[in-house]
Amino acid sequence: MSNDPGHLFMIFAAGAALTLVVGFYSLITTRNLLRALIGVEILMKATTLLIIVTGYVSGQVALAQALAITLIIIEVAVIAVAVGVVLCIYRHNKSLDATFFTNLKG
Amino acid sequence: MAIDIVLLGGLVLAAMATVMTARLLRAVIWLAVTSVFVALLMFRLNANIAGVFELSVCAGLIPAIFITSIGLTQRLTPEALAVRRRERLKRFWHLPLIVILAGIALSRLHVPLEAVMAPAPAAPAAADVRNVLWALRHTDLLGQIVVLLGGVFGVAVLIMEARHEQ
Amino acid sequence: MLSLLVLVPLAGLMLLSFPFGARLRKWATVLAPLLPLSQIILVVFGPAGFWSGSGGLDRFCDFGLKADDLSLVMLLSIGIVVFVTLLVVGELVEGDRQRFSFTNVLVVALIGMNGTVLLSDVFSLYVFIEITTVSSFVLIAFNREKNALEGAFKYIMLSAVATVLMVTSVALLLLVAHGTSFSVVREALQASGSNVLVKIAVGAFICGLFIKGGLVPFHGWVPDAYSAAPAPVSVLLAGISTKATGIYALIRLVAHVFAGSQPLNHVLLFVGVVSIVVGALAALGQRDMKRMLAYSSISQVGYIVLGVGCGTPLGMVGAVFHLFNHAVFKSLLFVNSAALEQRLGTTDMNQMGGLGSRMPFTGATSVLATLSTAGIPPLSGFWSKLIIIVALWQAGYLGYAVLAILMSVVTLAYLLGMQRRVFFGKVPEALAQATEASFGLVVASVVLAGVTVGVGVLFPWLFNTFLLPVSGIL
Numbered sequence: 001m002s003n004d005p006g007h008l009f010m011i012f013a014a015g016a017a018l019t020l021v022v023g024f025y026s027l028i029t030t031r032n033l034l035r036a037l038i039g040v041e042i043l044m045k046a047t048t049l050l051i052i053v054t055g056y057v058s059g060q061v062a063l064a065q066a067l068a069i070t071l072i073i074i075e076v077a078v079i080a081v082a083v084g085v086v087l088c089i090y091r092h093n094k095s096l097d098a099t100f101f102t103n104l105k106g
Numbered sequence: 107m108a109i110d111i112v113l114l115g116g117l118v119l120a121a122m123a124t125v126m127t128a129r130l131l132r133a134v135i136w137l138a139v140t141s142v143f144v145a146l147l148m149f150r151l152n153a154n155i156a157g158v159f160e161l162s163v164c165a166g167l168i169p170a171i172f173i174t175s176i177g178l179t180q181r182l183t184p185e186a187l188a189v190r191r192r193e194r195l196k197r198f199w200h201l202p203l204i205v206i207l208a209g210i211a212l213s214r215l216h217v218p219l220e221a222v223m224a225p226a227p228a229a230p231a232a233a234d235v236r237n238v239l240w241a242l243r244h245t246d247l248l249g250q251i252v253v254l255l256g257g258v259f260g261v262a263v264l265i266m267e268a269r270h271e272q
Numbered sequence: 273m274l275s276l277l278v279l280v281p282l283a284g285l286m287l288l289s290f291p292f293g294a295r296l297r298k299w300a301t302v303l304a305p306l307l308p309l310s311q312i313i314l315v316v317f318g319p320a321g322f323w324s325g326s327g328g329l330d331r332f333c334d335f336g337l338k339a340d341d342l343s344l345v346m347l348l349s350i351g352i353v354v355f356v357t358l359l360v361v362g363e364l365v366e367g368d369r370q371r372f373s374f375t376n377v378l379v380v381a382l383i384g385m386n387g388t389v390l391l392s393d394v395f396s397l398y399v400f401i402e403i404t405t406v407s408s409f410v411l412i413a414f415n416r417e418k419n420a421l422e423g424a425f426k427y428i429m430l431s432a433v434a435t436v437l438m439v440t441s442v443a444l445l446l447l448v449a450h451g452t453s454f455s456v457v458r459e460a461l462q463a464s465g466s467n468v469l470v471k472i473a474v475g476a477f478i479c480g481l482f483i484k485g486g487l488v489p490f491h492g493w494v495p496d497a498y499s500a501a502p503a504p505v506s507v508l509l510a511g512i513s514t515k516a517t518g519i520y521a522l523i524r525l526v527a528h529v530f531a532g533s534q535p536l537n538h539v540l541l542f543v544g545v546v547s548i549v550v551g552a553l554a555a556l557g558q559r560d561m562k563r564m565l566a567y568s569s570i571s572q573v574g575y576i577v578l579g580v581g582c583g584t585p586l587g588m589v590g591a592v593f594h595l596f597n598h599a600v601f602k603s604l605l606f607v608n609s610a611a612l613e614q615r616l617g618t619t620d621m622n623q624m625g626g627l628g629s630r631m632p633f634t635g636a637t638s639v640l641a642t643l644s645t646a647g648i649p650p651l652s653g654f655w656s657k658l659i660i661i662v663a664l665w666q667a668g669y670l671g672y673a674v675l676a677i678l679m680s681v682v683t684l685a686y687l688l689g690m691q692r693r694v695f696f697g698k699v700p701e702a703l704a705q706a707t708e709a710s711f712g713l714v715v716a717s718v719v720l721a722g723v724t725v726g727v728g729v730l731f732p733w734l735f736n737t738f739l740l741p742v743s744g745i746l
Contacts, residue, residue: 008107008110011107011110011111011114012110012114012147012151014114014209014212014213015114015115015117015118015147017208017212018118018205018208018209018212019117019118019121019140020436021204021205021208022118022121022122022124022125022201022205023121025125025201025204026124026125027429027433030125032130033425034130034172034175034176034179035125035130035133036429037172038124038125038133038134038137038172039125040428040429040432041137041164041168042121042124042125042137042140043432043433043436044432044435044436044439045140045141045144045160045164046436047435047436047439047440047443048144048156048160048439049117049144049147049148050439050440050443051439051442051443051446052147052148052151052153052156053151053443054443054444054446054447055153055446056151056152056153057447058446058447058448058450060446060450061151061152061153063242063243063446063451063452064153064156064446065153065155065156066242066243066246067243067246067395067442067452068148068153068156068159068160069155069156069159070243070246070247070249070250070395070399071439072156072159072160072163072164073163073250073253073254074250074253074399074402074406074435075163075164075168076163076167076168076254076257077253077254077256077257077260077406078257078402078406078409078428078431078432078435079168079171080171080257080260080261081256081257081260081261081264081406081409081410081428082409082425082428083171083172083175084260084261084263084264084265084413085264085409085413085421085424085425085428086175086425087175087178087179087264087265088264088265088413088416088421089418089421089422089425090178090179091416092418092421093418096179243395243396245337245387245391245393245396245399246395246396246399248278248282248387249387249396249399249400249402249403250399251282252282252380252383252384252387252403253399253402253403253406255282255285255380256377256380256384256403256406256407256410257406259373259376259377259380259407259410260377260406260407260409260410262373263373263377263410263413263414264410264413264416
């Protein structure tokens with residue numbers, strides 16, 4: 001591993017930040033509900049990576065891993081419930097298109 | 107160092123592919139590929155157990171959940187698929203552009219990291235994540251159990267009750 | 273012994289979910305209210321030994337739970353609102369099976385909220401906030417009705433953004449702190465608070481909490497989720513769920529971790545006052561009662577944040593007191609709307625009228641809640657708003673104080689408008705057969721009204737015993 005933690009951090013953080021950009025882009029531009037959830041997944045992956053990176057750079061890999069594992073478990077629970085909600089929406093509208101979100105206004 | 111840059115590049119490219127593919131199923135597969143890249147990066151950072159978790163859960167369980175749900179929803183006809191393919195390229199051509207611009211902006215950024223970082227703790231290097239998880243973060247473990255319970259109840263309420271209705 | 277507050281509900285859940293607990297399931301809805309009820313009793317009458325946190329169960333499994341006065345006020349609020357929600361569930365959710373599932377998810381939310389207010393670690397705080405949030409998703413979408421699902425999905429999306437913000441913040445904080453507990457992070461912030469990464473971290477976490485608390489400009493999910501959710505869930509959400517997660521975490525972190533940073537206080541003041549104004553003005557134009565109450569919640573939460581942003585002990589006392597009062601009177605208003613929905617099948621205020629004579633208890637309690645929300649003496653809402661405004665005045669934020677007073681007038685306006693449209697005037701023919709709501713709802717509304725009146729009238733005595741100790745958290 002490189003001896004220069006700052007340099008390493010910048011490169012990894014840049015990678016994570018770009019992934020965040022991709023994830024947010026997906027959230028903003030997609031019309032499909034499942035793709036929105038995939039975008040959420042991408043975002044959470046980027047943040048998990050960021051935790052591991054900062055843990056590595058500050059010498060706390062064990063703590064960072066513990067946090068990352070908890071994060072992954074929470075991710076699963078959120079995605080499971082979210083997919084459940086999306087499937088129920090599909091049952092109502094027979095479509096995964098988000099443009100039907102016009103009922104609640106004001 | 108070089109291999110890290112390759113892996114990071116692969117990560118960003120896989121994420122872009124996830125967003126830009128036309129078929130939902132392909133998007134989920136690319137999501138799994140993205141997770142594999144993240145896991146590989148974790149292995150590079152000595153976070154072995156987290157990497158294993160990431161592989162098994164995010165590259166295994168979660169794509170399985172997505173694929174099951176896709177299976178329960180409508181398939182696209184070939185004509186609709188062709189239309190969507192053309193549309194996608196028109197809609198999403200600016201994603202690579204944004205990523206490249208963001209990348210350039212980030213590489214110009216200089217963050218004063220060294221001034222801030224506290225010196226590495228004198229903790230024994232053999233601090234294993236299993237010990238940390240059990241000894242230090244047992245509240246998080248409790249939280250994991252409860253959140254999984256919540257997820258299970260949630261899925262039961264949302265999916266199975268609906269099936270009873272039908 | 274504090275772990276009991278989290279472990280007992282968990283044990284109850286697991287017991288009832290196993291096959292041999294099958295016969296107990298029918299009693300679940302009856303047994304479940306005992307949980308928040310015992311919580312209330314423990315807070316009000318509990319022996320000091322229970323709360324000092326050492327000894328007993330904690331020797332076996334130490335979860336690092338600590339209770340100070342802020343936690344006690346939160347636990348009391350949580351207990352009251354969850355108790356009322358369970359009362360309402362019995363009336364409004366049909367079918368044994370449904371009631372059992374609902375109670376299960378509600379108890380998960382209770383565990384989440386209890387855990388949040390007792391923890392002293394930044395990451396674990398996030399974990400338990402997320403537990404409460406995930407169970408809220410399920411509760412909002414519980415009856416799988418179209419609008420409810422839409423509201424739930426919007427909440428999921430915004431909550432995911434909040435998650436990203438909070439976790440990124442924790443990741444950045446790991447760079448300067450060797451752990452995530454409050455004390456470690458506070459020391460680290462004091463040592464290196466001027467570094468730009470640290471500022472980004474703090475800002476990101478605060479923004480994540482703004483989303484969870486439903487503050488402007490991140491309030492997009494609140495009107496949809498509150499209005500479309502099933503009636504008991506609206507009571508829970510508006511009464512305590514957003515407050516025990518976003519707002520409590522804000523108070524706790526500002527008081528203990530991000531101690532006394534002036535730019536942060538200015539941000540809080542600004543966001544608070546904008547939320548008050550936007551919430552109140554938007555509530556004026558609403559037709560649907562629950563939607564109006566949702567905007568009203570955004571507005572009242574703005575008052576709480578305004579009190580926190582003051583930076584003085586008095587402001588903090590006012591904020592926490594207003595949080596408690598809001599839990600009581602907003603839950604009462606939502607219980608009233610649940611009663612209306614139960615008997616009339618609608619929450620559209622334009623279709624209502626003259627129901628004061630047909631539904632006396634609902635009408636009377638809603639008048640009390642209206643007066644308390646608008647800050648009319650001697651009800652509880654008056655005292656907490658007064659404290660916040662005095663704190664603002666003392667700290668020199670005269671402009672904010674004046675705006676707060678002006679918006680109280682607007683609050684009175686839209687709530688009185690609701691009263692007039694719903695409870696006074698002539699009864700339209702379609703509703704001629706309406707009767708008072710069912711027993712559970714009436715009991716719930718009377719209990720809440722009693723608390724808001726009692727706290728208001730007994731305020732001078734309560735101030736010394738209950739509230740001044742809270743200022744000690746600063």
